[in-house]
Amino acid sequence: MGWIIGGRLKLVSLKEVMEDEIASQEWFLPGNSCCAGCGLEIALRWAIKAIGPKVAMITPASCLNVVIGLWPKTAPNFPQFNMAFAAGAATGTGVDAAFKAKAYRFPGKGWEEMTSLVFAGDGGTTDIGIQGLSGAAERNSNILYVCYDNEAYMNTGIQRSSSTPHGAITTTTPFGKVRYKKNVPRIMEAHEIPYVATASISHPLDIYDKIKKAKSIEGCKYIQIMAPCAPGWGYPSEDTIEIARLAVKTGSWILYEVENGIKTLSKPSKPLLDPSKRTPIIEYLSKQKRFASISEKTLIEIQDVIDHQWEVISAELRCQTDYLK
Amino acid sequence: MIKPEIKDFIQNKETIIIKGNVATAYAAKSARVQVISAYPITPQTTVVEKLSEFADGGQMPGTQYIKVESEHSVMASIIGASMAGTRTFTATSGQGLFYMYEMVHWAAGTRLPIVTAIISRGTAPPWNIWADFSDLISCRDTGWMSSFCATHQEIYDEILMSYKVCEDYDVLLPKFVAYGGFILSHTSKPVIIEDQDKVDAFLPPLPDEKGWPHIWISEKRPIMHGNLIMPSGFYSEFRMKIHVAMLEAKKKIKTVTKEFEKVFGRNYGNGLIQEYKMEGAKVAMLIYGDLALQMEEAVDQVREEGYKVGMVKLRHFRPFPVEDIRDIAKKVKILGVVDRAIAFGSQTGGPISCEVKTALHDTQGTAKVIPMMNGIGGRQVTLEQQKNQLKTLIKFHETGELPKDMIFGTYWDGLLEVD
Numbered sequence: 001m002g003w004i005i006g007g008r009l010k011l012v013s014l015k016e017v018m019e020d021e022i023a024s025q026e027w028f029l030p031g032n033s034c035c036a037g038c039g040l041e042i043a044l045r046w047a048i049k050a051i052g053p054k055v056a057m058i059t060p061a062s063c064l065n066v067v068i069g070l071w072p073k074t075a076p077n078f079p080q081f082n083m084a085f086a087a088g089a090a091t092g093t094g095v096d097a098a099f100k101a102k103a104y105r106f107p108g109k110g111w112e113e114m115t116s117l118v119f120a121g122d123g124g125t126t127d128i129g130i131q132g133l134s135g136a137a138e139r140n141s142n143i144l145y146v147c148y149d150n151e152a153y154m155n156t157g158i159q160r161s162s163s164t165p166h167g168a169i170t171t172t173t174p175f176g177k178v179r180y181k182k183n184v185p186r187i188m189e190a191h192e193i194p195y196v197a198t199a200s201i202s203h204p205l206d207i208y209d210k211i212k213k214a215k216s217i218e219g220c221k222y223i224q225i226m227a228p229c230a231p232g233w234g235y236p237s238e239d240t241i242e243i244a245r246l247a248v249k250t251g252s253w254i255l256y257e258v259e260n261g262i263k264t265l266s267k268p269s270k271p272l273l274d275p276s277k278r279t280p281i282i283e284y285l286s287k288q289k290r291f292a293s294i295s296e297k298t299l300i301e302i303q304d305v306i307d308h309q310w311e312v313i314s315a316e317l318r319c320q321t322d323y324l325k
Numbered sequence: 326m327i328k329p330e331i332k333d334f335i336q337n338k339e340t341i342i343i344k345g346n347v348a349t350a351y352a353a354k355s356a357r358v359q360v361i362s363a364y365p366i367t368p369q370t371t372v373v374e375k376l377s378e379f380a381d382g383g384q385m386p387g388t389q390y391i392k393v394e395s396e397h398s399v400m401a402s403i404i405g406a407s408m409a410g411t412r413t414f415t416a417t418s419g420q421g422l423f424y425m426y427e428m429v430h431w432a433a434g435t436r437l438p439i440v441t442a443i444i445s446r447g448t449a450p451p452w453n454i455w456a457d458f459s460d461l462i463s464c465r466d467t468g469w470m471s472s473f474c475a476t477h478q479e480i481y482d483e484i485l486m487s488y489k490v491c492e493d494y495d496v497l498l499p500k501f502v503a504y505g506g507f508i509l510s511h512t513s514k515p516v517i518i519e520d521q522d523k524v525d526a527f528l529p530p531l532p533d534e535k536g537w538p539h540i541w542i543s544e545k546r547p548i549m550h551g552n553l554i555m556p557s558g559f560y561s562e563f564r565m566k567i568h569v570a571m572l573e574a575k576k577k578i579k580t581v582t583k584e585f586e587k588v589f590g591r592n593y594g595n596g597l598i599q600e601y602k603m604e605g606a607k608v609a610m611l612i613y614g615d616l617a618l619q620m621e622e623a624v625d626q627v628r629e630e631g632y633k634v635g636m637v638k639l640r641h642f643r644p645f646p647v648e649d650i651r652d653i654a655k656k657v658k659i660l661g662v663v664d665r666a667i668a669f670g671s672q673t674g675g676p677i678s679c680e681v682k683t684a685l686h687d688t689q690g691t692a693k694v695i696p697m698m699n700g701i702g703g704r705q706v707t708l709e710q711q712k713n714q715l716k717t718l719i720k721f722h723e724t725g726e727l728p729k730d731m732i733f734g735t736y737w738d739g740l741l742e743v744d
Contacts (some may be wrong), residue, residue, distance in 0.1 A: 053544040056409065071554040079542045081408060082551030085429050090398030094362060094405025094413075095542075097389035101359035103410045104387035106534045114542070116405075135394030136564070220697065 003035075003179035012209050023208070031257035032075035034067045037237030037243060039227030041067070042201040043148045044119060046224075051144070053078040055115045056095050060088035062121030063155040064148075072312040086128045092118040092143035100142075115144055115215055122163035126152075126184045126225075137191035140219045144211070147184065147222070148240060150229040150297060159231045166302060167285075167294040170232075176293055180305065185224050189258050193220040197257035200226040202244035203268055210257060217259075226253045229233045234289025246284040252306050254313060265313075273314050281306055334468060345477045345509035347441045349416060349517045350375035354385055354486035355524045356440075358414040359531075360406035361390040362399050366421040368506035369405050369444040373416065386666035402426030407437040408550070410536020412488065416442035418506060419460040419474055420449060426464070428636075432499045433567060434467025436539060440484060444473075444510045449703035455703020456505030458614060458666040461642070462676045468567045470500040470574060471642045473613040477514040480504055483640075484618040485519075489528050489581045494538055496574045498567065505615040507703065519589060536599045548626040571644045580643065580686065597646035598653070600640040606635030609653065609682060609692075610717045612663040613639040616699075616706055620663075621709035627719075634715050639677060645715050647684040653689035654681075661718045665700045674698070675736045681731070695721065701737040708740055 009204055017023045027048040031275035034041040039319070042064055057067055057080045065082050068075050075180045103111040119128060125147035151158040152170045160170040162182040170178055188196045194217050197210045205226060214221035230237040230245050247253040248268050256268035271277045281303045285291040294302075333696060342352070349372045353361065361380060363373040380390035385630045391402050396417055403413045418426065422443060432439050443461050447453030461471055472487070473612055474480045480502065487500045504510065540550055554560045575597060582596030593599055601621050612620050617638040624636045637653055639646070664675025673682045674696020685691045697714055700706045717736060721727055728736055 053547065055544075056542045058405065064356070066553055068549065068552060071552040071558055074549040076549060077547060078544065079547045080549045081405075083404075083555075084399055086430055087401035087404075087428060090393055090401035091405035093391055093393070093398075093557030094360065094402030094407075095409050096405075097362075097391050097402065098406040098411040101387055101389050101406070102409070102534065105359070109534060131395060132398045135398055138394070139392065141391070210442070212702055268587075271692045 011177040012205050014205065017049065017205070017208060018040045023049040027053060027077050029075045029077050030070060031073070031285065032067050035231055037230040037238065037240040038067070039150060039201045039229060040064060040148045041144070042204060043207065043225040044226045046204045046207045047119070047146055048076075049295040050208045051115055051117060051215055054110070054113050055079065056081065057119055058083050058088055058091045058095065060118070060120045060124040061155070062124050063150075064119060064121065064207055066155060067152050070122070072321070085124055086132055088118040088120045088124055089131050089143065089145060089224065091142070092116045092145065093136050093141040096142045096230050112299050116142065118143055118145045120145070120147055122147060122151060123153045123161040126163045126182050130184070130316045134187075137193045137220045137222070140193060141164075142218055142220070144214050146211070147224045148227040149224050150227050150232060151181070152229070154229045154232045165191065167292045167298045167307070169293060170290070176298070178286070185222070186239070186245055187255060188222040193218070193222060193262065194218070195221040195257070197223045198226070198255050200244045200248050200253060200255060201222060201228070202241050202248060203255065206268065208267055213278055232290070234292070235273060235287055239287065243287060244283070246279065246287070249279040249308065250281045250284045251278040251310055252281060252284060263317060265317070272310065274309070275307065278306070278310075333590065339519065340513050340515045340667045341410065343477070344511055344513050345374050345480050345504060346371035346444065346511070347483065348477050348481040350379060350481060351516070351518050352481045353414040354379050355481075355519060355521065356412065356414070356485055356488050356528055357525070357530050358388060359411035360389045360391070360403070360413045361415065362393055362402040362406070362413070362551070363415050364393055364399050364421065365416070366396070366441060366448060368510045369416045369418045369421070369442070371510065372442060396425040397428060400425040400432060403435050403439055404428060404435060404437060406434050407432070407439050407653075408435060409542050410531065410533070410541050412725045413439050413529055414441070415439075416444060418444045422460045429464055429469060430514040433448065434563070436497040436567070437499055437501040437537070438488070438497055439485045439490060441499065441501050442480070442484065443501045444506050445503050449617060454506060454719065456615065456665065456700065457702050458503060458505075458506050460665040461501055461503040464501065465676070468498065468571070469585040470571060472500070472640050473503055474504040474509065475615055475617040477509060477516045477640060478591065478592065479633045480509065481516055481518070482585065482589070482593070485524065485578070486527055486581050486585050490574060490577050491529075493577050496577055497537060497539065498570055498574065503614070504597075508615045519636070523588065524597060538675055540657040570607070575644050575646065578644075580584060584743050593640060595649065596650045597641045599640055601636040601638065603635035603637065603653075603656070605633045607633060607657055608659045608715070608722050609637055609657045610661045610663060610664055610715060610718065611637045611639055611650075611653070611677070613642070613677065616663060616665065616711070619708055620711050621704070623708055623715055626708075627712055627715045629667075632715070632719050641648040642677070643681050645684070650681055651688055651691065652689065653686050657692045658697060659718045659722045660692040661695045661697050661714060663697045663699060663714065667698065667701065672733050680733070695727070696735040697738060698735050704739055706739060
């Protein structure tokens with residue numbers, strides 16, 4: 001097995017995946033040009049296992065445009081279309097509209113079962129693509145939007161995006177980013193779409209499960225997958241899974257899902273409601289060269305922000321429990 | 326004076342009196358478009374309003390109408406829908422077209438037969454929402470075909486013809502159908518809305534479930550589209566093919582225009598250009614868009630005064646009818662070219678003037694081209710002005726004298742006095 005089964009999550013077992021006719025197959029084929037230890041590759045591989053080949057994947061400008069292979073060779077063994085940077089969500093909406101129009105015109109030919117999938121990077125989602133994404137969410141367009149989050153513009157050479165965390169060095173923040181990471185899952189929650197989730201490539205079965213669930217829901221679905229980037233973050237390529245796992249264990253990347261407005265912490269993150277269960281953030285930061293220059297003050301700030309976001313989420317969960325009573 | 330053809334319109338029972346923009350919406354309905362995506366912009370708004378009425382009111386069964394949040398998303402979603410093999414439609418104006426400009430290129434590069442109505446308006450700043458073709462002209466090198474309409478009926482007809490041309494497997498290119506903001510979009514005229522069976526026979530709904538021959542979505546035979554391609558790959562060849570397909574499309578435009586005339590009885594010249602009273606004319610005016618309609622009147626009146634003048638209505642900007650322009654220029658001595666868009670920094674007139682001059686560059690014994698400019702930003706152009714434009718050409722023909730106030734070789738008509 002080339003992947004590690006995530007933490008304590010056992011919603012779907014690996015055995016179940018291997019016995020599934022679709023999921024046991026590989027759809028994102030070997031021969032792609034991903035870097036060694038690429039987080040995106042794992043995210044896409046597991047997403048497609050959950051969706052299957054009855055899909056049209058729209059890829060706005062990102063690493064994914066390149067790693068699928070140079071023309072005429074291509075790694076996805078399913079329909080895939082490259083798109084302009086800001087156009088992901090809108091193109092996905094158009095593809096879904098065409099599926100609906102074709103289902104009307106040619107009923108019973110399987111157009112009803114097709115999934116319109118947008119697979120975009122954090123730049124294409126949180127920066128240039130956010131207007132189109134917000135529009136699709138407001139319309140509740142029937143798309144599955146996956147953002148693989150490697151926290152910078154990696155394809156163009158590691159420039160900062162609004163998803164880059166505080167303190168991280170990129171080629172456009174040579175002394176570390178001043179501002180904090182934009183919380184796009186929360187922005188998507190505010191759109192009151194039927195499904196929002198966060199995931200991490202350290203927990204592939206959690207990805208599988210969330211994508212599978214999202215696929216079955218009609219309307220706009222948003223999933224943001226933490227996908228570390230070895231050259232961009234500055235760690236040995238064999239550590240990708242470990243780094244992604246630390247992002248979860250430190251509580252800096254919280255795994256949860258929001259289904260029809262009800263927020264649920266996912267199993268790997270649930271215990272971290274207890275602050276003592278959180279791994280100190282230094283263990284995560286110190287393994288990455290992008291955080292090499294942060295001061296002690298910044299380190300404390302980052303830890304404070306993490307603790308604060310947990311306070312917010314636990315308060316939110318308490319309110320929700322009271323409300324549901 | 327009611328022209329005889331307008332009398333016919335009024336007598337026809339399928340005739341309704343509608344705004345140009347409503348004619349556009351009717352054309353999309355008649356063409357049985359499957360996916361519409363649009364964002365409102367003046368003066369296009371009444372198109373999207375009427376289409377909402379049609380689509381949401383159940384008059385276009387099966388049609389998906391996506392009300393997106395920007396023009397960039399308009400073209401992106403239309404591209405998505407067209408890639409998946411549906412007939413698509415949208416409409417926009419000026420700034421909206423500029424905002425979708427990136428995707429405009431993408432549509433042509435993907436070879437998608439998308440038809441888009443451009444209700445042309447001036448470019449800001451300062452804000453201007455009135456007729457001016459600078460928006461369409463700025464899309465010259467995008468790989469889109471483009472045409473101008475002069476009448477309400479022509480809008481309806483041209484959209485139907487455009488689908489037939491664009492969807493031809495030898496063409497597979499997108500197309501703009503442009504007309505002047507407010508002048509056609511917001512005025513009402515009688516328009517024949519053709520019987521649906523008749524339209525279906527002329528322009529059948531898409532027959533192939535798969536979609537287009539070069540792009541489709543299928544799990545059984547998956548394809549990718551638009552992957553990165555190295556300079557040594559087929560990029561140059563893909564671009565060359567767009568160029569050749571567009572030039573070859575001239576033939577298709579001509580046959581479709583002929584077929585249209587046979588089925589519906591309305592004539593649009595050879596499709597690329599339409600001549601008006603060119604018999605024996607030594608002086609002629611090449612003109613496009615709504616101004617051509619009034620110019621017909623001007624030609625009539627100047628002819629009544631005893632001058633043999635004629636007019637050529639330019640119907641297509643891309644592909645540009647080089648052969649037809651050369652033929653015209655061989656027949657006349659003086660050819661005025663009236664532009665309603667500026668080619669900044671060009672010393673050979675407006676955009677169409679430049680094209681005409683380029684087309685005639687290597688020819689011998691052809692007409693002298695006089696670039697003219699009027700109606701920028703919707704500035705009114707009166708019948709009297711157009712008659713004077715014709716007379717300016719006549720005077721030049723008779724005496725060799727040009728107006729003294731030409732600006733860098735272009736005759737600007739109707740300018741206010743400025744310092």
